[in-house]
Amino acid sequence: MRSPTTPTTEYSLSILGVSYTIKSRTILRNISLYCGGGNILALLGNSGSGKTSLLDVVACRAEGRTVGGAFINGRLVTPELFVKRGAYVLQDDQLLAHLTVKETLTYTARLKFAGATKNIQVTQRVEQVLNEIGLKHVADSKVGGAFKRGISGGEKRRVSIGCQLLCDPVVLLLDEPTTGLDSFTANRLVTNLSQLAKQYNKVIVMTIHQPRSDIFRLFDHIGILSLGELVYMGPSSQLVSYFTDLGYSCPHYANPLDHYVDLASVDRRDIVRESNTTARVRSLHGSYLNSNIFKDTLSEVHRSAATASDLEVESIFSNPWTYLDPPGFAATWATLFSRMTVNLIRDKPSLLMRIFQFSCFSFFLWLFIIRLKKNQESMQDRNGLFHQLVSVPPYVGVLNAVALFPTLRTTFRRESKDGLYGSTVFLFAYFVHILPFHLISTFIFTAVVHWGIGLQSEMFRFGRVWAVILLLHFSGEVLAVALMGVFKNEAVANSISGLIFVIGGLMGSGFVRSLEGMIDVLKWSGWINIFKYTSEIIVANELNGLNLTCSINSTMPCLYPNGNLYLSIFYPKAVKCMARNFIVSFSYMIFFCVLALIIFKITKIRKSRMI
Numbered sequence: 260m261r262s263p264t265t266p267t268t269e270y271s272l273s274i275l276g277v278s279y280t281i282k283s284r285t286i287l288r289n290i291s292l293y294c295g296g297g298n299i300l301a302l303l304g305n306s307g308s309g310k311t312s313l314l315d316v317v318a319c320r321a322e323g324r325t326v327g328g329a330f331i332n333g334r335l336v337t338p339e340l341f342v343k344r345g346a347y348v349l350q351d352d353q354l355l356a357h358l359t360v361k362e363t364l365t366y367t368a369r370l371k372f373a374g375a376t377k378n379i380q381v382t383q384r385v386e387q388v389l390n391e392i393g394l395k396h397v398a399d400s401k402v403g404g405a406f407k408r409g410i411s412g413g414e415k416r417r418v419s420i421g422c423q424l425l426c427d428p429v430v431l432l433l434d435e436p437t438t439g440l441d442s443f444t445a446n447r448l449v450t451n452l453s454q455l456a457k458q459y460n461k462v463i464v465m466t467i468h469q470p471r472s473d474i475f476r477l478f479d480h481i482g483i484l485s486l487g488e489l490v491y492m493g494p495s496s497q498l499v500s501y502f503t504d505l506g507y508s509c510p511h512y513a514n515p516l517d518h519y520v521d522l523a524s525v526d527r528r529d530i531v532r533e534s535n536t537t538a539r540v541r542s543l544h545g546s547y548l549n550s551n552i553f554k555d556t557l558s559e560v561h562r563s564a565a566t567a568s569d570l571e572v573e574s575i576f577s578n579p580w581t582y583l584d585p586p587g588f589a590a591t592w593a594t595l596f597s598r599m600t601v602n603l604i605r606d607k608p609s610l611l612m613r614i615f616q617f618s619c620f621s622f623f624l625w626l627f628i629i630r631l632k633k634n635q636e637s638m639q640d641r642n643g644l645f646h647q648l649v650s651v652p653p654y655v656g657v658l659n660a661v662a663l664f665p666t667l668r669t670t671f672r673r674e675s676k677d678g679l680y681g682s683t684v685f686l687f688a689y690f691v692h693i694l695p696f697h698l699i700s701t702f703i704f705t706a707v708v709h710w711g712i713g714l715q716s717e718m719f720r721f722g723r724v725w726a727v728i729l730l731l732h733f734s735g736e737v738l739a740v741a742l743m744g745v746f747k748n749e750a751v752a753n754s755i756s757g758l759i760f761v762i763g764g765l766m767g768s769g770f771v772r773s774l775e776g777m778i779d780v781l782k783w784s785g786w787i788n789i790f791k792y793t794s795e796i797i798v799a800n801e802l803n804g805l806n807l808t809c810s811i812n813s814t815m816p817c818l819y820p821n822g823n824l825y826l827s828i829f830y831p832k833a834v835k836c837m838a839r840n841f842i843v844s845f846s847y848m849i850f851f852c853v854l855a856l857i858i859f860k861i862t863k864i865r866k867s868r869m870i
């Protein structure tokens with residue numbers, strides 16, 4: 260296998276006449292640039308000048324309308340080509356807090372490389388990348404997050420870069436990689452990127468705010484954007500002389516990058532300043548279009564397009580680490596499942612919440628009721644308990660999803676944009692990885708309620724209650740996940756799913772008021788309500804064959820000497836339809852899973868334009 264350290268092709272990124280419009284607003288206008296392999300191009304400009312939008316366009320992730328195109332070695336960049344030969348490091352480090360640096364890279368490598376790639380090759384590549392990004396010394400340290408201290412901010416940024424380097428991309432885009440880092444760490448990071456570019460012949464394009472003057476020397480090319488147009492794009496060595504020739508010399512001791520970004524910024528403090536500075540930006544843009552530097556750029560772009568011979572086009576795919584043949588569904592599922600499970604097991608508070616939040620509620624119910632009696636007065640306690648058995652499990656499922664799913668969703672959104680996997684395998688892995696925890700927590704809950712509080716004790720009755728509670732708990736989490744595919748804000752998903760379950764429980768269970776007494780619309784809507792079926796199972800399971808004594812001293816008439824009489828009045832078909840009710844309830848759970856899959860597919864097509 261050829262080493263990725265021995266590039267054979269002269270790589271390049273060029274952009275020709277790119278204009279970008281979103282919601283009828285022009286964000287970028289007629290941008291052309293060229294950057295050869297082994298070079299870093301730094302994009303500068305005041306806030307809102309269009310730097311990130313330009314990276315989005317190159318990475319084929321822009322949501323609006325694009326004219327013109329970006330080219331790698333003269334070949335038009337399509338989403339497919341960018342996935343194979345490009346990489347994009349976003350501004351935020353979206354890493355799983357409980358994995359080590361090495362594990363983070365290893366899992367990402369397994370998601371990138373074909374299933375046939377041997378473990379030894381994955382390990383070898385991860386070691387190489389750890390060396391490249393200078394993180395060998397923290398390879399076994401946990402990444403850390405908001406609630407757990409881990410590696411430093413600069414090291415996290417390197418891990419994010421490392422994840423993108425695994426496939427040895429030709430073009431590496433980075434959105435503000437130095438933001439939030441102190442100047443020493445920022446310098447080290449850019450030095451590291453510069454070495455990577457030189458050593459591996461990569462094209463590195465990064466946006467940056469206020470770089471220190473010592474970082475300036477690390478940039479080979481500088482692009483300065485203002486109002487979506489370039490006012491300079493050329494060698495960093497010519498920046499000062501270019502602007503000096505235009506009459507804008509850089510004062511002694513001033514940082515040229517700061518100085519010329521300020522010069523190209525629009526001052527919006529008042530109308531006079533705004534029109535003067537806008538006129539200056541337009542004039543700078545006009546001068547740039549007439550400059551030899553711009554002409555040289557255009558001729559480089561055309562040269563690279565003209566020399567994009569088949570041989571070159573093919574050779575840019577020849578790297579052994581290129582993501583040519585992605586792992587199959589099973590391999591991807593196994594990697595995602597393992598990563599989610601490891602991350603959850605190491606996250607002690609979340610793990611305890613998953614297992615004990617629900618089961619602890621059963622101890623409260625136990626304290627609340629202590630022990631069910633077998634007299635007819637106990638029917639009220641039984642009804643209350645039945646209501647809790649169907650209404651609490653789904654809602655705790657919702658709470659679990661709202662607390663733990665968003666981090667994984669963020670990772671999924673990023674990795675799916677990187678082309679690593681789709682929503683089906685992601686959700687399938689998520690649903691399977693929560694199942695063991697659901698089994699444990701619902702088992703504890705059911706055992707305490709069933710035997711502690713004193714439902715009819717036979718094992719088969721316990722099994723039915725456990726199955727219903729598991730089904731409802733799981734359905735609750737799945738529905739919340741589905742809603743989090745629509746709503747970016749998990750609080751919205753929480754309140755909507757909570758509302759669905761409260762209303763559903765009231766209308767379908769018959770525990771709060773008799774189903775027969777409700778108005779027809781509500782009565783019939785019960786047929787499309789999972790609570791109708793699960794409630795009937797719970798009631799029939801407990802009351803069928805239950806004898807209730809009547810106290811001689813009681814002032815109450817003896818209405819329900821046994822559970823079957825109660826069932827015949829309020830749930831006449833519950834015993835007979837037990838199997839049907841199980842099938843329908845199970846189908847609801849599957850329906851929620853399919854709904855989640857469809858929602859995530861649709862929102863992916865809509866390119867995460869979520870509410």
Ligand SMILES: Nc1ncnc2c1ncn2[C@@H]1O[C@H](COP(=O)(O)OP(=O)(O)OP(=O)(O)O)[C@@H](O)[C@H]1O
Pocket residue numbers: 281282286304305306307308309310311312313322
């Ligand atoms: N999806 C969008 N919808 C509407 N406007 C957008 C969208 N994306 C970008 N813009 C607008 O395009 C302009 C350029 O945004 P962009 O993020 O590219 O700027 P930037 O130079 O990267 O800014 P910053 O340095 O602050 O990150 C901004 O005015 C922004 O409001």
